[in-house]
Amino acid sequence: MRMRNAAAAAAVALALAATATACGGEKGTAGDKPKGGELYEGSYTVAKDVKLDSPALKAAQKRGKIIIGAKADQPFLGFADTDGKRSGFDIEIAKMIAADLGFSADKITWKTVDTNVRETSISKGQVDYYVGTYTINDERKKQVGFAGPYYQAGADLLVRKDEKGITGPDSVKGKKVCSIVGSTPLQEIKKPKYGAETTELSKYSLCVKQLLDGQVDAVTTDDAILKGYAAQRPSKLKLVGKPFTEEPYGVGMNKNDKVLRNAITDSIEKHIKNGDYKKAYEGTLGKSGSSYVAPKTPLPRY
Numbered sequence: 001m002r003m004r005n006a007a008a009a010a011a012v013a014l015a016l017a018a019t020a021t022a023c024g025g026e027k028g029t030a031g032d033k034p035k036g037g038e039l040y041e042g043s044y045t046v047a048k049d050v051k052l053d054s055p056a057l058k059a060a061q062k063r064g065k066i067i068i069g070a071k072a073d074q075p076f077l078g079f080a081d082t083d084g085k086r087s088g089f090d091i092e093i094a095k096m097i098a099a100d101l102g103f104s105a106d107k108i109t110w111k112t113v114d115t116n117v118r119e120t121s122i123s124k125g126q127v128d129y130y131v132g133t134y135t136i137n138d139e140r141k142k143q144v145g146f147a148g149p150y151y152q153a154g155a156d157l158l159v160r161k162d163e164k165g166i167t168g169p170d171s172v173k174g175k176k177v178c179s180i181v182g183s184t185p186l187q188e189i190k191k192p193k194y195g196a197e198t199t200e201l202s203k204y205s206l207c208v209k210q211l212l213d214g215q216v217d218a219v220t221t222d223d224a225i226l227k228g229y230a231a232q233r234p235s236k237l238k239l240v241g242k243p244f245t246e247e248p249y250g251v252g253m254n255k256n257d258k259v260l261r262n263a264i265t266d267s268i269e270k271h272i273k274n275g276d277y278k279k280a281y282e283g284t285l286g287k288s289g290s291s292y293v294a295p296k297t298p299l300p301r302y
Helices: 002-022 055-063 089-100 115-123 184-189 204-213 223-232 258-273 276-283
Strands: 066-070 078-080 108-112 129-131 144-153 155-160 176-180 197-201 218-222 237-239 247-254
Touching: 055 247, 055 258, 066 089, 066 115, 078 089, 089 108, 089 129, 089 247, 089 258, 089 276, 115 129, 115 144, 115 247, 144 223, 144 258, 155 184, 155 204, 155 223, 176 184, 176 204, 184 197, 184 218, 197 204, 204 218, 204 223, 204 237, 218 223, 223 237, 247 258, 258 276
Parallel strands: 066 108, 066 129, 176 197, 176 218
Antiparallel strands: 129 247, 144 247, 155 218, 155 237
16 A cells, blocks of 8 residues: 555656646746647858957857857747757757857857846856847847847737637737736736736746636737747647737847947848748747748848
């Protein structure tokens, strides 16, 4: 009897551990690995003998590794599975840039950087550059430099596949909409003109779980993040596709490293033009069913 009880307890503990991981631990969100087919891995020609008068690049060349800041909990965007393997659209953008700076994928050190410490990590040189749903705005430009935008995001709504009534932000009156505490999309959808009933949680994965369970009617955040969740469960979730804010994503780096900023801008433009960017999008966020839209080039420089 004791042996059976011990075995049962062990099974329960194992199940609880699996559930905790599926609900979004440090590595991964709403599942250990993104679902929806094989993970996309692009191959990029690595430049040789790169010479730029950039302090960050010189430091990276000296150490033999380039340190890239990224997210780890956004399926098909910036994701790290339980083995630490990185995948997603932002990861591919980061790898394209690294290759043009002379670093192959095995010469990248990934550093997961939380949203609330991005500026600190960049300004203190803890990362050489950062790619992770990082909206360019004037306030942040006072602290860091940006290349891009490489993607034009906007707040949108994620709903269940069979949802017919929610067709955009103007149709959520009386509906339960979930987002994370303090997010910009949450503050927007809370405005009286929408009439939504909001639920505020600590992680998007928890919002998505409530959506799947029928506890809320929609989840709101940047459409790029929601596309990842839609791609993860294409038979159960869909993106409404009516963005109601503008969130231009950029690559962040030290504010004073203009040489690196221009080099990264050159790299982004190059991969948009040669088709690598489109392949990466279609292999990641495009799995949500959202059509590819080419970024406008030339990209802004300052």
